[in-house]
Amino acid sequence: MRTVNRLKAFIKKPHNIILVGLAVILAYLTLFPLFSLIRDTFIVHPSEIMSVKGAAVNDYTLFHWRKVFLDGERSAKLFYLPLWNTVQVSLYSSVIAIVLGGAVAWLVTRSNMRFKKFVSVVFIFPYIMPSWTLAMAWLNFFRNRLVGGAPGLFTALTGIATPNWFAYGMFPTSIVLGLHYSPFAYILIGGILRNMDANLEEAAMILKASRAKILARINLPIVMPAILSTFLLVFSSSMSAFAVPAFLGTPVRFQVLTTQLYRTLNGLNPGYGYIMAVVMIVIGTAILAANQWFVGKRKSFTTITGKSSNSSIVNLRKFRTPVSVVLLALVVAVAILPLATFAIESFIMAPGDYSAKNFTAQFWIGEGAEDIGGGEPGVLRNKYLYLALWNSLKLSVIVSLFAGTVGGLAGYAIVRGRGTKLASFVNNLAFFPYLLPSMAFGAIYLSMFAKPTLIIPSLYGSFALLVLVGTVKYLPFASRSGINAMLQLSGEIEEAGVILGIPWHKRMARIIFPIQKASFLSGYLLPFISCMRELALFVLLITPANRVITTLLFQYNEKGWNQWANAINLLIVAIVLIFNTVINKITGASIDKGIGT
Amino acid sequence: MPQIQLNNITKRFGKFVAVDKLNLVIGDGDFVTLLGPSGCGKTTTLRMIAGLETPTEGEIYIDGRLVFSSEKGIDIAPDKRDVGFLFQNYALWPHMTVYQNIAFGLENLKWPKDKIRARVSELLAMLKIVPFEKRYPSELSGGQQQRVAIARTLATGPKVLLLDEPLSNLDAKLRTEMRAELKRLHMETDSTFVYVTHDQLEAMTLSTAICLMKEGLLQQYEAPMKVYAGPSNAFVADFVGSPTINFVETSGNNVNLDEIKAEAPGMRLLFTPVSGSLTLRRDHPVAIGVRPENIRLGEPEGLSGRIYSTLPSGMETIVKIQVGDTQLTSVVFGSVDYPLDSPITVSFAGDACLLFDRETGEKLASGSVRIIP
Ligand SMILES: Nc1ncnc2c1ncn2[C@@H]1O[C@H](COP(=O)(O)OP(=O)(O)OP(=O)(O)O)[C@@H](O)[C@H]1O
Ligand SMILES: [Mg+2]
Numbered sequence: 001m002r003t004v005n006r007l008k009a010f011i012k013k014p015h016n017i018i019l020v021g022l023a024v025i026l027a028y029l030t031l032f033p034l035f036s037l038i039r040d041t042f043i044v045h046p047s048e049i050m051s052v053k054g055a056a057v058n059d060y061t062l063f064h065w066r067k068v069f070l071d072g073e074r075s076a077k078l079f080y081l082p083l084w085n086t087v088q089v090s091l092y093s094s095v096i097a098i099v100l101g102g103a104v105a106w107l108v109t110r111s112n113m114r115f116k117k118f119v120s121v122v123f124i125f126p127y128i129m130p131s132w133t134l135a136m137a138w139l140n141f142f143r144n145r146l147v148g149g150a151p152g153l154f155t156a157l158t159g160i161a162t163p164n165w166f167a168y169g170m171f172p173t174s175i176v177l178g179l180h181y182s183p184f185a186y187i188l189i190g191g192i193l194r195n196m197d198a199n200l201e202e203a204a205m206i207l208k209a210s211r212a213k214i215l216a217r218i219n220l221p222i223v224m225p226a227i228l229s230t231f232l233l234v235f236s237s238s239m240s241a242f243a244v245p246a247f248l249g250t251p252v253r254f255q256v257l258t259t260q261l262y263r264t265l266n267g268l269n270p271g272y273g274y275i276m277a278v279v280m281i282v283i284g285t286a287i288l289a290a291n292q293w294f295v296g297k298r299k300s301f302t303t304i305t306g307k308s309s310n311s312s313i314v315n316l317r318k319f320r321t322p323v324s325v326v327l328l329a330l331v332v333a334v335a336i337l338p339l340a341t342f343a344i345e346s347f348i349m350a351p352g353d354y355s356a357k358n359f360t361a362q363f364w365i366g367e368g369a370e371d372i373g374g375g376e377p378g379v380l381r382n383k384y385l386y387l388a389l390w391n392s393l394k395l396s397v398i399v400s401l402f403a404g405t406v407g408g409l410a411g412y413a414i415v416r417g418r419g420t421k422l423a424s425f426v427n428n429l430a431f432f433p434y435l436l437p438s439m440a441f442g443a444i445y446l447s448m449f450a451k452p453t454l455i456i457p458s459l460y461g462s463f464a465l466l467v468l469v470g471t472v473k474y475l476p477f478a479s480r481s482g483i484n485a486m487l488q489l490s491g492e493i494e495e496a497g498v499i500l501g502i503p504w505h506k507r508m509a510r511i512i513f514p515i516q517k518a519s520f521l522s523g524y525l526l527p528f529i530s531c532m533r534e535l536a537l538f539v540l541l542i543t544p545a546n547r548v549i550t551t552l553l554f555q556y557n558e559k560g561w562n563q564w565a566n567a568i569n570l571l572i573v574a575i576v577l578i579f580n581t582v583i584n585k586i587t588g589a590s591i592d593k594g595i596g597t
Numbered sequence: 598m599p600q601i602q603l604n605n606i607t608k609r610f611g612k613f614v615a616v617d618k619l620n621l622v623i624g625d626g627d628f629v630t631l632l633g634p635s636g637c638g639k640t641t642t643l644r645m646i647a648g649l650e651t652p653t654e655g656e657i658y659i660d661g662r663l664v665f666s667s668e669k670g671i672d673i674a675p676d677k678r679d680v681g682f683l684f685q686n687y688a689l690w691p692h693m694t695v696y697q698n699i700a701f702g703l704e705n706l707k708w709p710k711d712k713i714r715a716r717v718s719e720l721l722a723m724l725k726i727v728p729f730e731k732r733y734p735s736e737l738s739g740g741q742q743q744r745v746a747i748a749r750t751l752a753t754g755p756k757v758l759l760l761d762e763p764l765s766n767l768d769a770k771l772r773t774e775m776r777a778e779l780k781r782l783h784m785e786t787d788s789t790f791v792y793v794t795h796d797q798l799e800a801m802t803l804s805t806a807i808c809l810m811k812e813g814l815l816q817q818y819e820a821p822m823k824v825y826a827g828p829s830n831a832f833v834a835d836f837v838g839s840p841t842i843n844f845v846e847t848s849g850n851n852v853n854l855d856e857i858k859a860e861a862p863g864m865r866l867l868f869t870p871v872s873g874s875l876t877l878r879r880d881h882p883v884a885i886g887v888r889p890e891n892i893r894l895g896e897p898e899g900l901s902g903r904i905y906s907t908l909p910s911g912m913e914t915i916v917k918i919q920v921g922d923t924q925l926t927s928v929v930f931g932s933v934d935y936p937l938d939s940p941i942t943v944s945f946a947g948d949a950c951l952l953f954d955r956e957t958g959e960k961l962a963s964g965s966v967r968i969i970p
Binding site: 200218 | 647649674675676680681682684686688690691692701702705706749753
């Protein structure tokens with residue numbers, strides 16, 4: 001009887017129902033794939049019949065594990081070296097992101113730097129734009145003759161040939177990823193610095209602590225949780241980044257786990273790829289666990305919002321103008337210059353020749369000539385482009401609707417049920433897709449839903465599969481936004497409604513959502529933008545009928561049709577930036593509200 | 598021996614004037630309280646003395662040293678002013694334990710570890726927070742946090758202490774104890790205190806002088822008893838004292854050379870200034886201010902009124918009486934009870950009654966009030 005009563009009390013609370021529902025669905029959509037992934041590392045796949053002697057498809061085998069881990073020189077080439085590269089790239093890019101993003105956050109919130117408004121808007125752009133944007137821009141600038149084509153703008157302008165290590169491989173990959181993810185650091189660290197009570201610094205100042213000491217003993221420890229979560233986000237994102245190392249590493253055969261993953265999953269040994277995916281998940285989970293342990297160990301302290309007065313703004317004095325100018329130059333170089341190079345490259349007939357007579361609109365509006373790119377028409381005349389664009393938009397809108405709604409509900413339920421095991425279970429489940437490398441995630445869904453399972457029909461090659469995989473993959477963004485929105489809202493606000501007998505759906509629609517509209521809507525914006533520029537997740541799932549714009553770009557790029565690729569990239573960036581700006585202006589939703597604290 | 602001097606200090610936030618041409622000399626060893634309604638500029642003044650806020654205009658001297666001057670472009674950094682500051686919201690560092698919070702300033706002074714240990718222990722004991730030494734601020738109650746903040750401010754033994762509502766969050770008993778501690782500390786250390794409080798009693802009992810502000814303007818700066826007995830205007834009279842002063846709103850006329858006849862519905866009064874004479878317009882709007890303890894009940898030949906309510910609090914009883922259109926508050930010693938609406942006579946004792954100009958709020962005179970039969 002007692003249990004029955006407790007159960008009754010339990011299901012009376014809407015958030016419990018949501019939590020139970022999410023726990024079941026998310027376990028199916030994230031844990032089940034994980035098990036299936038692990039199983040895939042132990043079985044013989046159809047393409048592997050030749051290499052695993054005497055085995056039939058679906059036989060259990062330790063072949064892949066042996067080959068990946070214990071095959072001496074071959075393992076080193078296949079796995080250990082790429083793993084080491086991955087770890088290095090992820091570390092370097094995390095450090096770059098934290099140092100750069102943190103510095104900009106400090107300058108914008110705590111100093112009297114100039115151009116604050118402009119810098120704070122434009123600094124986010126690299127994150128809004130597809131990650132390979134910067135990689136392509138890097139190539140447009142610093143390309144050398146190695147790949148056989150023409151050298152880039154830099155060489156054309158200065159006559160200096162760029163060395164390989166500078167143009168390709170580890171160095172540019174780390175820099176590009178670091179720049180791409182530094183907005184994470186900026187948003188997370190800036191959020192804390194902005195809300196940090198200026199009196200905390202002033203109290204130290206009065207007690208005769210030096211500026212450096214205040215930074216080290218007061219500011220840094222207080223933003224430490226933000227630094228740690230930035231590290232988690234940037235490290236796992238860099239680890240699963242595919243496009244950037246693919247663009248920048250291929251010319252010098254610089255391999256990381258994701259590029260190996262692509263080769264093996266697409267090639268003859270998917271079993272190897274699944275093992276690499278498992279390794280990446282293990283690393284990501286370990287960082288997540290370490291992060292939670294560390295944050296939990298330190299007292300969870302709230303930064304009391306106080307008034308920050310003028311005097312807490314550090315006067316940069318004689319550094320003010322130099323620092324401002326350098327930063328301005330940096331954001332222009334990182335966020336605006338790339339777009340200029342795309343524009344230029346897309347108008348150039350023979351690559352590498354930047355003289356006026358070489359400019360042409362052929363690749364935008366040309367009819368298509370036999371001698372250039374096999375008669376491919378300019379992008380604006382290309383019906384495949386419009387089809388892909390339409391697919392991308394459709395997909396992104398649907399994914400963002402699903403992910404945003406589920407994420408918002410998840411945020412609500414997780415915050416309301418805070419402290420219970422169920423809530424933290426759902427919280428971790430909702431974040432888990434973030435740790436799954438996109439491409440492996442795509443691969444698992446491909447194998448999971450290739451044949452009918454339970455009530456779900458075969459989704460192979462269908463649009464629905466893209467929607468499903470996108471929704472689950474971007475749920476972490478949406479649920480973070482939802483959690484942020486709910487954490488800022490005191491429980492009493494809803495309780496006031498409960499006492500008046502307002503039903504749950506009305507409380508959500510009339511009280512909770514309107515108050516935190518901007519934060520909740522950010523949970524729709526992030527999946528939309530991410531989906532618009534996603535490549536790795538879809539690259540294995542796409543069939544010609546449901547090609548999206550990013551995979552189209554990738555195909556042009558693989559064929560070496562540089563001008564079309566640049567033109568399409570410019571289109572993607574323009575669409576994403578315009579959408580972001582319009583949505584931000586109309587609804588107040590923004591990237592930083594979604595990620596931020 | 599620090600003296601603090603503010604010359605014509607003005608602070609504007611944009612167009613808004615938070616502090617307006619403030620002139621203040623805080624003597625060596627003084628204990629000055631800043632008093633005034635919320636938002637009148639107390640915290641801002643304190644912050645300007647500490648160097649946390651830059652005045653728009655004016656000069657500040659601490660201990661004879663010019664620490665700020667808008668004209669000469671001098672602005673000494675807060676850490677060079679040798680002041681202690683207690684923040685209204687405590688500003689405890691959330692990532693440090695109580696011990697670390699208190700020790701931080703001493704570390705900056707490069708004290709040896711054992712001396713820091715001893716000093717912190719002394720403060721923990723004095724502020725009765727020994728058990729919380731290892732806790733983080735988020736694990737303390739508001740009052741405990743406040744005491745940690747006091748300890749942190751006192752630790753380095755600054756000669757000028759700027760305290761922004763240091764006891765606001767303590768319970769009545771603790772507050773009394775802490776007041777005593779602060780007063781002792783002030784005597785023993787010979788330092789100068791500037792103290793913001795909303796608590797009348799605190800201002801009265803602790804300070805050597807009260808600085809009363811309203812909307813950024815200095816109203817009065819004198820010893821507590823002087824402020825109480827001789828407020829410079831109706832605002833000060835109303836702000837200081839609990840229960841608050843009674844105002845009888847009347848119109849006054851000069852009579853008999855130096856006396857003033859004041860009439861209101863249900864009462865005809867004659868005000869006699871203690872010294873000098875004053876000239877009023879015909880039917881000049883004035884208010885007579887009488888402190889509750891100067892209102893006597895039940896004496897013959899008083900005004901006739903009725904009991905409105907009785908509020909006994911043990912040691913004394915507050916009695917509210919309705920006389921004509923005016924409601925008066927009286928305080929009588931001991932616990933008394935009057936039936937509601939019972940008739941009673943009211944008279945005014947002593948020569949500490951005050952006459953205010955109702956148009957400007959200025960005090961015109963102090964004197965005695967007699968009732969004209
Ligand atoms: N940084 C600021 N920017 C703009 N206005 C400010 C700022 N700081 C204070 N003010 C304004 O200046 C006035 C004085 O503020 P101050 O904090 O000194 O008040 P206070 O007397 O300490 O009040 P309280 O008793 O409520 O603490 C207020 O009206 C406040 O709104
Ligand atoms: Mg204040």
